[in-house]
Amino acid sequence: MTNRPDIHSWTRDILSGDRRALSRAITLVESTRPDHREQAQALLQELAKSGRQALRIGLSGTPGVGKSTFTEAFGMNLVAAGLRIAVLAVDPSSARSGGSILGDKTRMDRLSREPSAFIRPSPSQSALGGVTRRTRETIQLCEAAGFDVVIVETVGVGQSETMVADMTDVFALLLAPAGGDELQGVKRGIMEIADIILVNKADGDLLAQATRTCADYAGALRLLRKRPQDPADFPKAMTVSALTGAGLDTVWQEITALVAWRRETGIYDERRAAQALIWFRHEVENGLLARLKSDPAVQRLWAALEADVHDGKLPPGVAAARVIDLFANKHAESLDQSSSPS
Numbered sequence: 001m002t003n004r005p006d007i008h009s010w011t012r013d014i015l016s017g018d019r020r021a022l023s024r025a026i027t028l029v030e031s032t033r034p035d036h037r038e039q040a041q042a043l044l045q046e047l048a049k050s051g052r053q054a055l056r057i058g059l060s061g062t063p064g065v066g067k068s069t070f071t072e073a074f075g076m077n078l079v080a081a082g083l084r085i086a087v088l089a090v091d092p093s094s095a096r097s098g099g100s101i102l103g104d105k106t107r108m109d110r111l112s113r114e115p116s117a118f119i120r121p122s123p124s125q126s127a128l129g130g131v132t133r134r135t136r137e138t139i140q141l142c143e144a145a146g147f148d149v150v151i152v153e154t155v156g157v158g159q160s161e162t163m164v165a166d167m168t169d170v171f172a173l174l175l176a177p178a179g180g181d182e183l184q185g186v187k188r189g190i191m192e193i194a195d196i197i198l199v200n201k202a203d204g205d206l207l208a209q210a211t212r213t214c215a216d217y218a219g220a221l222r223l224l225r226k227r228p229q230d231p232a233d234f235p236k237a238m239t240v241s242a243l244t245g246a247g248l249d250t251v252w253q254e255i256t257a258l259v260a261w262r263r264e265t266g267i268y269d270e271r272r273a274a275q276a277l278i279w280f281r282h283e284v285e286n287g288l289l290a291r292l293k294s295d296p297a298v299q300r301l302w303a304a305l306e307a308d309v310h311d312g313k314l315p316p317g318v319a320a321a322r323v324i325d326l327f328a329n330k331h332a333e334s335l336d337q338s339s340s341p342s
Contacts, residue, residue, distance in 0.1 A: 005039060011046040014145050019118060022145045026120055029137040044137060047144035054086070054143045055259060058164035060154040060190065061174030066200050070174055070242040071153050072108040077248045078149055079116045085149040086118040086142040087111070088135060118147065136167050136279050165193045166278045169268065170255050172196045175217070177210040191217075192224055195235050195258060202239035202246060214239045229271065231261045292327050301326055 005028075013021035029040040061067045071087055078085050087108070111117050120138065135152060142150045154164050165171040173194040191197070197217045202210035217237040227235075236254070240247035262268040292298055302323055308314040 005043075007039070007042050007046055010043060014047060014141065015050055017146050019145075022118065022141060023120070025141050026122075026138050029134045029141065030122065040137065044140055047140065050144055052143045052146065054139075054147050054150045055255070056139060056168040056170070057149065057151045057255065058154065058168035058171040059151060059174060060164060060171070061200075062176060065174050065176045066242050067153050067174055068107040070198070070200055070240070071151060072111045073242040073245055074248050074251065075108070075111045075117055075151065076114070077245070077252065079111075079114050081252075083148040084116045084118075084146060085151060086145075086147040087120070087151045087153060088138055088142070089119060089121045089153045090135065090155050118142065118145075135164075139167060166275055169259055169262075169271065170195050172198055172251075172255075174198045174200050175213070177201055177206045177213045191220065195230070196251065196254060197221070197235065197237040198247075198251065199237065199239045200242055203241040203244045207239075210239050229262065229267045231258065234258055292323070295327060295330065297330065298323060298327050 010021060010025065014025055025040075025043060028036055028043065031037070031040070059067060059071060061070075068089070071089070075085050075087060089108075108119055112119050122135070122138070139150050139152070152164055152168055171194055173190060173196070175197060177199060197214075199210045199214040199217065202214075214237045221235050221237060224235075238247060238251060238254070240251060242248075259268065262271070293302075305314065305319040305322060309316050309319050
């Protein structure tokens with residue numbers, strides 16, 4: 001990416017399904033360099049003209065529940081059905097290198113060898129919500145490349161994991177067979193936004209326990225307020241086994257039925273529009289913060305105020321207001337100068 005790429009030829013390659021072009025484009029959108037960001041936006045704008053869409057599935061779950069094993073088994077089922085799938089596996093980041101720690105691609109060996117599947121592990125870096133800052137843009141690239149289904153596998157369950165629901169059509173929560181303590185441990189917030197709760201490892205000695213756990217979650221879902229974006233029997237809890245494949249076909253049937261209902265009622269388009277607005281707001285917030293931090297005068301004041309806050313000489317709120325005021329005043333002066341007659 002040392003030379004400025006030909007956006008039109010790159011667009012053509014991605015639309016034709018060129019995997020190498022897609023991988024390079026994802027690397028581009030994940031870059032924080034200003035020139036790369038400019039190129040990425042130009043590329044995304046061109047690709048958006050294709051109007052291609054994929055079914056977006058968000059998948060989260062407690063650590064050790066078998067998200068990658070489930071994703072591979074589920075993905076293999078979809079590939080066998082003739083679908084092209086992309087898996088965006090968000091990994092925890094190394095504090096030292098910033099790179100991906102787990103490397104989900106190495107844990108989906110069978111799926112990674114399928115010509116109809118594309119797996120992209122990405123480090124979460126400092127982003128919250130179980131996704132990366134550029135997951136939305138990566139989804140858009142995969143849609144343009146002609147994939148039928150995009151699965152976003154998140155880092156793990158947490159209070160901010162709900163962000164993945166703001167960029168997918170269906171959000172599935174994968175859980176392991178357990179007792180009441182596990183039910184108490186799952187945040188109510190993430191249960192409220194889950195479309196389907198999947199109790200994994202429903203096989204062998206764990207089958208009976210998985211069935212009981214599924215019944216517990218089904219009961220808990222009935223106590224939650226009914227959501228207008230759901231048909232009568234959603235959200236729902238189901239048992240699955242990534243090991244034996246039991247329940248995977250039913251999961252796909254339920255997902256497609258839910259999406260079909262939302263399309264018929266107009267909720268699908270409303271959700272996509274609302275998600276675009278959320279994306280827009282996040283980009284504004286992140287862009288303003290990046291510009292604020294890159295301003296030399298703000299950096300100097302920031303460093304001085306951090307010392308004062310650390311030493312207890314200044315309340316954090318007052319210090320923050322001074323940084324914002326300096327940046328806002330500088331920007332206002334710049335606008336005045338640019339608008340004044342020459």
